[in-house]
Amino acid sequence: xxxxxxxxxxxxxxxxxxxxxxxxxxxxxxxxxxxxxxxxxxxxxxxxxxxxxxxxxxxxxxxxxxxxxxxxxxxxxxxxxxxxxxxxxxxxxxxxxxxxxxxxxxxxxxxxxxxxxxxxxxxxxxxxxxxxxxxxxxxxxx
Amino acid sequence: xxxxxxxxxxxxxxxxxxxxxxxxxxxxxxxxxxxxxxxxxxxxxxxxxxxxxxxxxxxxxxxxxxxxxxxxxxxxxxxxxxxxxxxxxxxxxxxxxxxxxxxxxxxxxxxx
Numbered sequence: 001x002x003x004x005x006x007x008x009x010x011x012x013x014x015x016x017x018x019x020x021x022x023x024x025x026x027x028x029x030x031x032x033x034x035x036x037x038x039x040x041x042x043x044x045x046x047x048x049x050x051x052x053x054x055x056x057x058x059x060x061x062x063x064x065x066x067x068x069x070x071x072x073x074x075x076x077x078x079x080x081x082x083x084x085x086x087x088x089x090x091x092x093x094x095x096x097x098x099x100x101x102x103x104x105x106x107x108x109x110x111x112x113x114x115x116x117x118x119x120x121x122x123x124x125x126x127x128x129x130x131x132x133x134x135x136x137x138x139x140x141x142x
Numbered sequence: 143x144x145x146x147x148x149x150x151x152x153x154x155x156x157x158x159x160x161x162x163x164x165x166x167x168x169x170x171x172x173x174x175x176x177x178x179x180x181x182x183x184x185x186x187x188x189x190x191x192x193x194x195x196x197x198x199x200x201x202x203x204x205x206x207x208x209x210x211x212x213x214x215x216x217x218x219x220x221x222x223x224x225x226x227x228x229x230x231x232x233x234x235x236x237x238x239x240x241x242x243x244x245x246x247x248x249x250x251x252x253x254x
Binding site: 024114 | 194195205207225226228
């Protein structure tokens, strides 16, 4: 039997928080497909949280919760590379990633932890504003 | 998410279950605002059954902590699941909050 190369899930989500738990469910199921992941629950949560934070950023900043707006999420689980790649694409306002400072962890903040968590928990985080919209790419090696 | 509120002596216990995120945080914030209207604001947030916490939930808890301290009280956290506790460590909020393994220990701390 031919070995599976990759599993791909594509979602189109409205620009609202309502359906973000669907993303967490997809990630949990994909992580289950990989054998021998250390601290599986922690790894799954870290990826779920990172994807959730980026999607929340899209809802808040790219679309500012506008009705009728959607963004695409593609999750690619590669068996040979043992990686989960999550790509998000929206056509909302561009985001100035460089304008987000890393929080001073010696102080207690009410805001500013979201993207810090994404960068801390994922192996690769790339954001690009292109003519067809904004592209996020998160990678975690399992 | 489920939210229940109980009292134990002069301590209010806010018990959260399920996902504590940007969708559910406003309900928690509203309850935190209500229970911190009186002085001293003594509050235990029991997160034993919280499976997911995002940055909005962290912000909500920080706001609650500040409100409690402004009202001569304290907000204790208890029952954090391992993956949630690790997020508190990563953001160093484990230093800002007093975190107990369970509700009994948190209530005991208010008696001391």
